[in-house]
Amino acid sequence: MKKKIWLSPPHMTGLELKYINEAFASNWIAPVGPNITEFENKIQEFIGKGSHVVALNSGTAAIHLALELANIQEGDEVICQSKTFIASVNPVLYKKAIPIFIDSESNTWNLCPKLLEECIIDRIKKTGKAPKAIIVVNLYGMPYNVEEIHKIAKNYNIKVIEDSAEALGSKYKEIPCGTFGDYSIFSFNGNKIITTSGGGCLITRSILDKNEAIFLSTQAIDSGNDYTHSKIGYNYRMSNIVASIGLGQIHSLGDRITKRRENFDYYHKELSTIPEIQFQEEPLDYYSNRWLNCILVDSENSKNKISELLSQDNIETKPSWKPMHQQPLFKKSVSYVNGVSDDLFQRGICLPSGSNLDNDDLNRIVTIIKNYFNY
Numbered sequence: 001m002k003k004k005i006w007l008s009p010p011h012m013t014g015l016e017l018k019y020i021n022e023a024f025a026s027n028w029i030a031p032v033g034p035n036i037t038e039f040e041n042k043i044q045e046f047i048g049k050g051s052h053v054v055a056l057n058s059g060t061a062a063i064h065l066a067l068e069l070a071n072i073q074e075g076d077e078v079i080c081q082s083k084t085f086i087a088s089v090n091p092v093l094y095k096k097a098i099p100i101f102i103d104s105e106s107n108t109w110n111l112c113p114k115l116l117e118e119c120i121i122d123r124i125k126k127t128g129k130a131p132k133a134i135i136v137v138n139l140y141g142m143p144y145n146v147e148e149i150h151k152i153a154k155n156y157n158i159k160v161i162e163d164s165a166e167a168l169g170s171k172y173k174e175i176p177c178g179t180f181g182d183y184s185i186f187s188f189n190g191n192k193i194i195t196t197s198g199g200g201c202l203i204t205r206s207i208l209d210k211n212e213a214i215f216l217s218t219q220a221i222d223s224g225n226d227y228t229h230s231k232i233g234y235n236y237r238m239s240n241i242v243a244s245i246g247l248g249q250i251h252s253l254g255d256r257i258t259k260r261r262e263n264f265d266y267y268h269k270e271l272s273t274i275p276e277i278q279f280q281e282e283p284l285d286y287y288s289n290r291w292l293n294c295i296l297v298d299s300e301n302s303k304n305k306i307s308e309l310l311s312q313d314n315i316e317t318k319p320s321w322k323p324m325h326q327q328p329l330f331k332k333s334v335s336y337v338n339g340v341s342d343d344l345f346q347r348g349i350c351l352p353s354g355s356n357l358d359n360d361d362l363n364r365i366v367t368i369i370k371n372y373f374n375y
């Protein structure tokens with residue numbers, strides 16, 4: 001059996017154990033400790049001034065707290081990008097709010113501004129008020145159309161939650177993703193560009209929101225020393241051990257972005273001359289961390305065949321995220337669709353994109369795809 005090539009595996013730097021050992025030596029084996037603050041500071045330095053970072057135990061928890069801070073209540077409508085991973089939307093259900101799904105635009109594969117505005121106008125007509133928040137995604141690391149989406153959100157006074165789980169290191173007009181939303185999030189799950197094994201963070205625009213998020217993530221204990229509670233709290237804080245892994249990882253974030261972008265360049269150079277293959281191209285002013293490379297092939301049949309051929313060679317692929325409006329879980333939900341995300345799902349294959357891929361690995365992958373198309 002040939003060496004397994006994974007889709008997007010963890011890539012350790014070797015420094016993680018040093019920080020974990022420090023944590024052990026000082027006995028901060030808890031969801032409090034100096035490495036948590038240190039990790040928050042490093043992320044904050046990376047994305048720049050004006051952002052406040054709250055380290056949490058998952059990206060999903062970060063979205064849940066973002067909805068909490070945006071004051072989303074039971075029955076409120078929340079606009080969600082249909083083309084995403086379920087974790088973008090599950091927290092809306094935790095709040096008993098109502099997700100309304102919107103399709104993608106064909107260039108960025110993210111929330112379509114035109115449909116967004118049509119949807120808002122239609123919701124106002126049908127319910128008498130605009131939805132309360134928008135959850136927009138930087139899919140596979142590609143920024144969404146920041147200018148257009150925020151212009152519309154501002155016009156209708158709707159809060160934006162930026163799901164930047166996949167886009168640490170991406171930029172729109174030179175500004176880092178994760179800084180555009182009223183609330184933004186990153187994930188450090190095992191498959192992301194850097195990992196803490198499992199973890200995430202919330203990015204807020206004010207220190208007040210940061211403090212409130214820490215309060216909510218640590219069981220919402222009122223001040224005083226007698227275990228008084230006036231609000232629902234959660235146990236969502238990142239552990240000091242997990243933060244230690246993050247501290248080791250963040251040293252190499254720049255290299256990880258470079259390497260993932262090189263993976264894209266390799267696939268693009270080798271495969272873009274095949275007329276049956278298309279890529280998620282960067283529009284002008286967009287910079288993707290190229291977390292995951294998804295190619296579109298000519299048909300669903302080719303997609304299935306290629307995935308099978310790669311799998312026979314011990315190479316992992318994944319379909320592109322199945323749109324939320326196609327999910328059994330959301331069969332009663334309202335959605336505004338244009339066919340783009342259905343098409344991306346039908347023809348999309350995610351290829352191995354890890355920062356630990358070598359040239360032999362990449363060569364094995366493109367050779368199989370080229371052979372399939374007789375190139």
Ligand SMILES: *Cc1c(COP(=O)(O)O)cnc(C)c1O
Binds near residue numbers: 087165189198200
């Ligand atoms: C990974 C991911 C999340 C969730 O992050 P977790 O840390 O796994 O909870 C949310 N949204 C998107 C788009 C993701 O890819």
